[in-house]
Amino acid sequence: AKEDGKSSDSPGGGSKTLTLGFSQVGSESGWRTANSDSVKSAAKESGYTLKFSDAQQKQENQISAIRNYIAQKVDVIAFSPVVVTGWDAVLKEAKAAKIPVVLTDRSVETSDESLYVTLVGSDFTDEGRRAAKILEKVLDKAGHKGPVKIAQLEGTTGAAPAIERAKGFKEVMDADHADDWKIVVSQTGEFTRAGGKQVMAAFLQSNPDINVLYAHNDDMGLGAIQAIEAAGKKPGKDILIVTVDGVKDGFIAMSEGKINAIVECNPLLGPQLMDVVQKVKDGEKLERWIKTEESDFLQDQAKDALPSRKY
Amino acid sequence: MAEPRPVLEMTGVVKEFPGVRALAGVDFRLFPGEIHALIGENGAGKSTLIKVLTGVYPLDGGTVALDGEPAEFTSPLQAQQAGISTVYQEVNLCPNLSVAENIFIGREPTRAGRIQWKRMRKEAAELVDRLGLDIDVAAPLSSYPLAVQQLVAIVRSVGTGDRDAPGSGTKVLVLDEPTSSLDRDEVLELFRLMRQLSRDGVAILFVSHFLDQIYEICDRMTVLRNGALVGEHLVRDLDQVGLIELMIGKALDQLEELHEHQLHSGVGELLVKAEGLGRTGKIAPFDLDIKKGEVLGLAGLLGSGRTELARLLFGADQPDSGTVTIGGKQVSMSAPNDAIGAGVAFCSENRKTEGLVPDLTVRENIILALQAARGWTRPLPVAQRDELVAKYIKALDIRPANPEARVGQLSGGNQQKVLLARWLITQPQLLILDEPTRGIDIGAKTEIQKLVVSLSEDGMSVLYIAAELEEVLRLSHTIGVLRDRKLVARLANGPEITAGTILETIASGAHQ
Amino acid sequence: MTTTPRWRALTRHHLFWPVAVLIALLIVNVPFTPDFFSVKMTDGHLYGSLVSIVLFGSPLILVAVGMTLVIATGGIDLSVGAVVAITGALTCSYISDQTDQNALSVVFLAMGVGLVAAVVCGLWNGFLVARMGIQPIIATLIIMVAGRGVAQLITDGQIITIHSEPYKLIGGGYWLTLPFSIFVVAAVVAVTVLLTRRTALGLLVESVGGNAEASRLVGIRSTRIKIMVYVFCALCAGIAGLMISSNTSAADGNNAGLWIELDAILAVVIGGTALTGGRFSIGGTVVGALVIQTLTTTIYTIGVPTQTNLVFKAAVVIVVCLLQSPKFREKVFGARRSRNLTDPAPAEPVLPAAAAPKPPKTSTEVSR
Amino acid sequence: MTATDRKPEVVENGAASSRATRLLGDRRLPVLVTAALFLAMYGGGLRRYANYGFGEPQVFLNLFIDNGYLLVAAIGATFVIMSGGIDLSVGSMIGFTTMFTAWLVERQGLPLVLVVPLALGVGAFGGFLMGYVIHNFEIQPFIVTLAGLFLFRGLCLVISKESISIGDASVGTLAQTRVPLGVGELSIGALVALAVLGAAYYVLHYTRFGRRVYAVGGNEQSALLMGLPMGGTKIAVYTVSGFCSALAGLLFMLYIQSGDPLHAIGMELDAIAAVVIGGTLLTGGSGYVLGTLFGVLVLGLIKSLITFEGTLSSWWTKIATGVLLCAFILIQRTMTARRKT
Numbered sequence A: 001a002k003e004d005g006k007s008s009d010s011p012g013g014g015s016k017t018l019t020l021g022f023s024q025v026g027s028e029s030g031w032r033t034a035n036s037d038s039v040k041s042a043a044k045e046s047g048y049t050l051k052f053s054d055a056q057q058k059q060e061n062q063i064s065a066i067r068n069y070i071a072q073k074v075d076v077i078a079f080s081p082v083v084v085t086g087w088d089a090v091l092k093e094a095k096a097a098k099i100p101v102v103l104t105d106r107s108v109e110t111s112d113e114s115l116y117v118t119l120v121g122s123d124f125t126d127e128g129r130r131a132a133k134i135l136e137k138v139l140d141k142a143g144h145k146g147p148v149k150i151a152q153l154e155g156t157t158g159a160a161p162a163i164e165r166a167k168g169f170k171e172v173m174d175a176d177h178a179d180d181w182k183i184v185v186s187q188t189g190e191f192t193r194a195g196g197k198q199v200m201a202a203f204l205q206s207n208p209d210i211n212v213l214y215a216h217n218d219d220m221g222l223g224a225i226q227a228i229e230a231a232g233k234k235p236g237k238d239i240l241i242v243t244v245d246g247v248k249d250g251f252i253a254m255s256e257g258k259i260n261a262i263v264e265c266n267p268l269l270g271p272q273l274m275d276v277v278q279k280v281k282d283g284e285k286l287e288r289w290i291k292t293e294e295s296d297f298l299q300d301q302a303k304d305a306l307p308s309r310k311y
Numbered sequence B: 001m002a003e004p005r006p007v008l009e010m011t012g013v014v015k016e017f018p019g020v021r022a023l024a025g026v027d028f029r030l031f032p033g034e035i036h037a038l039i040g041e042n043g044a045g046k047s048t049l050i051k052v053l054t055g056v057y058p059l060d061g062g063t064v065a066l067d068g069e070p071a072e073f074t075s076p077l078q079a080q081q082a083g084i085s086t087v088y089q090e091v092n093l094c095p096n097l098s099v100a101e102n103i104f105i106g107r108e109p110t111r112a113g114r115i116q117w118k119r120m121r122k123e124a125a126e127l128v129d130r131l132g133l134d135i136d137v138a139a140p141l142s143s144y145p146l147a148v149q150q151l152v153a154i155v156r157s158v159g160t161g162d163r164d165a166p167g168s169g170t171k172v173l174v175l176d177e178p179t180s181s182l183d184r185d186e187v188l189e190l191f192r193l194m195r196q197l198s199r200d201g202v203a204i205l206f207v208s209h210f211l212d213q214i215y216e217i218c219d220r221m222t223v224l225r226n227g228a229l230v231g232e233h234l235v236r237d238l239d240q241v242g243l244i245e246l247m248i249g250k251a252l253d254q255l256e257e258l259h260e261h262q263l264h265s266g267v268g269e270l271l272v273k274a275e276g277l278g279r280t281g282k283i284a285p286f287d288l289d290i291k292k293g294e295v296l297g298l299a300g301l302l303g304s305g306r307t308e309l310a311r312l313l314f315g316a317d318q319p320d321s322g323t324v325t326i327g328g329k330q331v332s333m334s335a336p337n338d339a340i341g342a343g344v345a346f347c348s349e350n351r352k353t354e355g356l357v358p359d360l361t362v363r364e365n366i367i368l369a370l371q372a373a374r375g376w377t378r379p380l381p382v383a384q385r386d387e388l389v390a391k392y393i394k395a396l397d398i399r400p401a402n403p404e405a406r407v408g409q410l411s412g413g414n415q416q417k418v419l420l421a422r423w424l425i426t427q428p429q430l431l432i433l434d435e436p437t438r439g440i441d442i443g444a445k446t447e448i449q450k451l452v453v454s455l456s457e458d459g460m461s462v463l464y465i466a467a468e469l470e471e472v473l474r475l476s477h478t479i480g481v482l483r484d485r486k487l488v489a490r491l492a493n494g495p496e497i498t499a500g501t502i503l504e505t506i507a508s509g510a511h512q
Numbered sequence C: 001m002t003t004t005p006r007w008r009a010l011t012r013h014h015l016f017w018p019v020a021v022l023i024a025l026l027i028v029n030v031p032f033t034p035d036f037f038s039v040k041m042t043d044g045h046l047y048g049s050l051v052s053i054v055l056f057g058s059p060l061i062l063v064a065v066g067m068t069l070v071i072a073t074g075g076i077d078l079s080v081g082a083v084v085a086i087t088g089a090l091t092c093s094y095i096s097d098q099t100d101q102n103a104l105s106v107v108f109l110a111m112g113v114g115l116v117a118a119v120v121c122g123l124w125n126g127f128l129v130a131r132m133g134i135q136p137i138i139a140t141l142i143i144m145v146a147g148r149g150v151a152q153l154i155t156d157g158q159i160i161t162i163h164s165e166p167y168k169l170i171g172g173g174y175w176l177t178l179p180f181s182i183f184v185v186a187a188v189v190a191v192t193v194l195l196t197r198r199t200a201l202g203l204l205v206e207s208v209g210g211n212a213e214a215s216r217l218v219g220i221r222s223t224r225i226k227i228m229v230y231v232f233c234a235l236c237a238g239i240a241g242l243m244i245s246s247n248t249s250a251a252d253g254n255n256a257g258l259w260i261e262l263d264a265i266l267a268v269v270i271g272g273t274a275l276t277g278g279r280f281s282i283g284g285t286v287v288g289a290l291v292i293q294t295l296t297t298t299i300y301t302i303g304v305p306t307q308t309n310l311v312f313k314a315a316v317v318i319v320v321c322l323l324q325s326p327k328f329r330e331k332v333f334g335a336r337r338s339r340n341l342t343d344p345a346p347a348e349p350v351l352p353a354a355a356a357p358k359p360p361k362t363s364t365e366v367s368r
Numbered sequence D: 001m002t003a004t005d006r007k008p009e010v011v012e013n014g015a016a017s018s019r020a021t022r023l024l025g026d027r028r029l030p031v032l033v034t035a036a037l038f039l040a041m042y043g044g045g046l047r048r049y050a051n052y053g054f055g056e057p058q059v060f061l062n063l064f065i066d067n068g069y070l071l072v073a074a075i076g077a078t079f080v081i082m083s084g085g086i087d088l089s090v091g092s093m094i095g096f097t098t099m100f101t102a103w104l105v106e107r108q109g110l111p112l113v114l115v116v117p118l119a120l121g122v123g124a125f126g127g128f129l130m131g132y133v134i135h136n137f138e139i140q141p142f143i144v145t146l147a148g149l150f151l152f153r154g155l156c157l158v159i160s161k162e163s164i165s166i167g168d169a170s171v172g173t174l175a176q177t178r179v180p181l182g183v184g185e186l187s188i189g190a191l192v193a194l195a196v197l198g199a200a201y202y203v204l205h206y207t208r209f210g211r212r213v214y215a216v217g218g219n220e221q222s223a224l225l226m227g228l229p230m231g232g233t234k235i236a237v238y239t240v241s242g243f244c245s246a247l248a249g250l251l252f253m254l255y256i257q258s259g260d261p262l263h264a265i266g267m268e269l270d271a272i273a274a275v276v277i278g279g280t281l282l283t284g285g286s287g288y289v290l291g292t293l294f295g296v297l298v299l300g301l302i303k304s305l306i307t308f309e310g311t312l313s314s315w316w317t318k319i320a321t322g323v324l325l326c327a328f329i330l331i332q333r334t335m336t337a338r339r340k341t
């Protein structure tokens, strides 16, 4: 292991710099990595000491990381919960140690509201709703007539974004388009390009008449585009595509006309988080939920937005 | 006087394996208190009969009755519970457990469900002592040589019966070649024990290829040939020649030949020279030289270190000290490859764990050593391979004579022959044979001994280890005597050397 | 049912049950995808479900073939998934750094770099298992854990997208109207079969797996052989890594080859190779991998709800294994032959034990 | 001369070297070495992170609190591995148990006292079924339990795709109860795990069943021929493992007070790794359950060290885990290596 020579200047809360313990979910996707990077660089800019740990998608790792932060007496703990449930015990310990907790990225279910100060993040269900709304626009633009046969590429089964993005989409669909929209096939593509490609290839065999694809993230959408092309169809024309996230490659595909719309889910929470941390430390009152700034993009905005995509 | 009721009666027993009819309607009876020999050539079906009886294999036909009641066992456990205790042909114990556990497992002394280790060790030590063994029963079984393991298996089978079901003592004791790697002393101890049991009314089924032993201990015998019953006799009614003829189905003449065999005198220059070779705790440093065409026999009692000596010469174990020179060149004995490269071959006594690869075919097992020596890039040409294999299957009379058969399915004796064939085709300069005739029938044994003689006549040196002193005496030019893991003497064989002389040498431990 | 000897010989063949299951699975698809078996020309190459099964199944076949040899020596290699990720990551990151991504020399060099990394992983595994004598499952676990980290380190945790037409060929392109990956797989399988059955390697591998101590005593250099099979397995995984990354023209250090080791082991076992080592069958493994890929495709096409995917997979795996088990067939289908005594070979007359056996107590004295 | 007086005396070797060889031959050596290495590693952590509070006794006790469920699962795996088998369904079974209990308690409103035995029963029955198939149809355990892995994970998702939070008061109190130990405190989960460890030790070393497990692992064929109830033992072993997995699931549920379909993915590998690191041979028949404890502690300590380091990025975490594991195994191996025989 490396030598942490200057370890003596920051143990405990005694010194001037603020120590933030941050427990990340893992590094399962580019989005997540961008998220981690953003937090790290923002912490550096703000001059905080960051204790970063990666839970490798395991809640138990995250819990023990938080326990360790408590033991190390950091000033603030922040984490992106792996799952929404089951945090009461460890958060109570944090509370007992008088360490404020900030959630990022998604919320937790808890019995006691005072266990965390605030949540900085987006709302997956809302993203689903936005996806359905923007699909309306896409259909309009394409001048689509007749029934809308949707194929849905879900994220990892059981993962919160996958469940909620499907839920939000369905909500709008059931409310406004109960008779003309229909999800004809839906399978998990595990949030990966390879998964998206394979599943889409199978969909195109069993349901050749699909005309819309809703993918829970860009990567699956990008994989699916390749499958669509291999089947001799034109993505973005024969099959309209709406995805969520907004990674750079997605924007490139959109600027090439292969994706019709992207619902952004912004990973660059770092600066916002550091703000919040500072405010927490200063004892300011905060909202329970600080939403990240996000927008939706259609094809014509792609070219302009592309240069500013950072991840 | 009315004929007593047999304790065990098998009628019309049939057992088929794919492509082989191992038992074709065999009848077999066993009376209380008798010692009954089951005799036949390798592959005749003896072990199969035993396994069918004890529920290892399901019956394909026929009936089994125990004490007049029909009985068909589906597992050895059931047979054991019904009072049939068995020592199977290969040592079937758990090498990872201690000796005491191997003896008692399944019926450990317990109090309130808790195993009483102390008591178990004590009782095990007593049982082992009854067979004249003095070993540490707490040590793992794998630290003992095969012969000791065989004795432990016997001790287990004659142990006190099931503790939880008093009165369920052994009615039938089945011993499948228990003596194949035992020395004379152990055999005598075993026989003493068998007699004692038979006096207590236990019926004993005894399999052995040593006809002398059968004549020594048995009352009656059943002879099998090719899976069929060829006769049931009182031992005193049939002499050895008649028995052999019954076994092989034709008249026999070769046996005499070997007894009259004269050692050839074509011993050449020095081939192998070991100096100060030794390994701590296994065998004391020894010097040894073997000349071209010489047969060097090793004599010693159980655990005297014969196998250890051979293993060092082969590089199977790494020596702590000493050097080996073969053909004038010093060979580093760090792995078997080195020895093999220098022309040494080693046929292990433990064919099951150190010899055969049971899943491979007879052909593959035979060519394995030769192929290993050639390296993987140079496979043996198909024609040459098939010819070699066919030649040795014939020469050693391996049955079934099918090179495609899986070795694991062969009878014990035939497996041993495959192992021999493997090393013979490598045409080594020094052939180390550790109990090569273990479990081999009388006909094949003579065959193999003749082979050893003719090989040595052709200039091959042989290091010959056998439990039977007579065998060593008959074949060797020189006899190395071991005692307590030390080479204590080297005797030049001659008419004045007898088993008695050797035993004396061992007892006195004198240097020559 | 006909039970002609020919039929019986057929059902005894070690590939019979895997192939039967494969065919059954393929047929299951037909009601859901009526033109499942049809293959048509699209854009100058063949297109259809069967083609996709082979195309998407290629990496699995490759990994499984390598795994077969490792398993035959009595080992196991959990690191293949990580090796897949490392190779893809290295290759793609190399290509993406170049100005002309379409240059053949660049692509070959990049693939070389990736495969060398794979070989290094294999050597390391082989070293730990064969030289250090560490149990394979734990030895390969090290790269399984650390390797994915290395892959992410290379890609910086991002997905590297490349735009290289020649590189796209190997895992996603077509040649002579067929997916190019078929040719790669065919070549690797052919080389493996030649390597193991035309030389003595197969025999030695089976011997080491069947009885390690006996193999040592016949002078087989099992250290060398084991290192070789781990390297070979890693190499296969490396090629699979190239294919996977080429298929989507992107390297995903996080997800490429995730859990492929389990599928590969499953394929090997369905193909009839025992995990305890010894006998192996490359043909069986290929069929096994196709069974798994077909199963995956079937799940996608027949509309299994996502949450029951795994239950469905479990059910199929259990059925396949049960069908392959002779014990099960015997118990359920009663395949056991009737135990009649047609010809008990009367042979020689049975001699009675001359009268009664002598009373045992007195006569067992033996003179010495 | 008789056979009796042939007691072998060790020939010409110094007492020191004989003690060394005896130690090297001792089967407990791997466990001892693992324990020693664990302590060394802990000492290293102490030196390095002393002023981060690593030295507090509670950090050590946290190893038990945070890995109690893993210990229980690994103990189950020890039985299976000791018998020469393998159980891949551990992680799924844990996930399933959390989901199943959460569903019963929260959605069906059953009281905990009823749910706990039910969950344990289901786990044991699942293990029994796998054992039954493995033994009766002679299918390789790897595959049967792999199917079990798929099945139980699938069943989790069938119950619900979303995680279920457990608000039940009794669960809450159980989860938060801490038993003071003077220098620190332990959770109920940790205590249960230690009790299971004790029970497993007793069963393996002082009951006939335990010895049969060793025998079957040593040589299955021999165990059968020795008249041991081989089938029964094998089935029992998988039942024990299923039971332990379910118990681990319950502890896990206490630990995180929720059920989630994706909980404990891949934990079977952690369990197996812990067992193997503890000196048990995967081929069966050799090892000690105490070794498993140290295996679990080592894995937990690696995790702790990495969080205390606190500067590692996601991938360096993985690499560091691998490197530490590797270093550990290599050192362990060199220390236990006997001369080649």
Ligand SMILES: Nc1ncnc2c1ncn2[C@@H]1O[C@H](COP(=O)(O)OP(=O)(O)OP(=O)(O)O)[C@@H](O)[C@H]1O
Binding pocket: B017, B018, B020, B021, B022, B040, B041, B042, B043, B044, B045, B046, B047, B048, B049, B089, B399, B400, B408, B409, B410, B411, B412, B413, B414, B439, B441
């Ligand atoms: N499991 C098996 N599968 C197939 N064939 C078998 C099997 N076991 C034994 N056989 C065959 O059955 C025949 C009888 O073998 P068995 O082991 O009973 O001989 P045996 O009389 O004990 O010989 P030996 O004296 O060599 O031990 C042999 O031809 C052998 O090849």
Ligand SMILES: Nc1ncnc2c1ncn2[C@@H]1O[C@H](COP(=O)(O)OP(=O)(O)OP(=O)(O)O)[C@@H](O)[C@H]1O
Binding pocket: B133, B134, B135, B143, B144, B145, B146, B147, B148, B181, B281, B282, B300, B301, B302, B303, B304, B305, B306, B307, B308, B309, B349, B467, D006, D007, D008
């Ligand atoms: N009381 C004993 N009787 C027999 N062997 C013992 C005894 N005590 C220890 N041994 C073991 O015997 C081994 C030496 O046996 P080795 O195999 O060389 O003997 P052997 O002369 O070949 O005997 P055999 O082949 O008849 O078993 C030693 O390693 C030792 O562990």
Ligand SMILES: [Mg+2]
Binding pocket: B046, B047, B048, B089, B176, B411, B412, B413
């Ligand atoms: Mg036999």
Ligand SMILES: [Mg+2]
Binding pocket: B145, B306, B307, B308, B349, B434
């Ligand atoms: Mg010997």
